[in-house]
Amino acid sequence: MAALKYAGMDDTDSEDELPPGWEERSTKDGWVYFANHDEMKTQWEHPKTGKKKRCAGDLPYGWEQETDEKGQVFYVDHINKRTTYFDPRQAFTVEDVVLKPKRYDGNTANSLPLSV
Template sequence: MAALKYAGLDDTDSEDELPPGWEERSTKDGWVYYANHLDEKTQWEHPKTGKRKRIAGDLPYGWEQETDENGQTYFVDHLNKRTTYLDPRLAFTVEDQPAKTNTRQKYDGNTTAMDILQGCDLTGKVVVVTGANTGIGKIKGRQFITKCLT
């Protein structure tokens, strides 16, 4: 927020805007993490959106990455003759899209009820499906399975 005021811009309602006391940082290998200075903790997920980000691409033209005597990484802007501990690529991050697991399973005549219900919590529920081999029973049985697995 201070950076916005410094740049002459007003506060925004952007969902990517960090809450007060938070800072966006990056690791040497390009992963973005968030530092909460109020609780003195860090986390990988954005505090508002819950999304993970990573830095895409190389440093902009004229920039160089260096390490100081304490082992901290800093960045040198040779064009404007400035240094900063803030990675300039943070403005160009991309969302980390974890690979979606395929939750659809195919069942055949050898599939047991326990195979289908694996991972379903049926605590406090009663389900009775009769005649699930054909017709309405089969449809209702499949609807139950679909609801249970989603």
């Protein structure tokens, strides 16, 4: 098992699993970022996959987003009468895909039919 970890091939159930010392968080508007507690740094890209993610959709039914006196966002589940700092939308994140525009040059064939 230690050899796999040394080779960068940790035995994990998911490629989205975070390394030890990392935490997934979200901004108030639903963008996901990653906190490295060992180095006291944050970043937008997943530390293993390099992908960016965002929370999809609205809060689940019965949930509300609040802000405490320190400005920290927390979530209230009115149905189960509990609060948490974990954004419940993080269970349903989607990859933030950036589409790059295609580049055309003089050798690129036109794939659209010509009008006659």
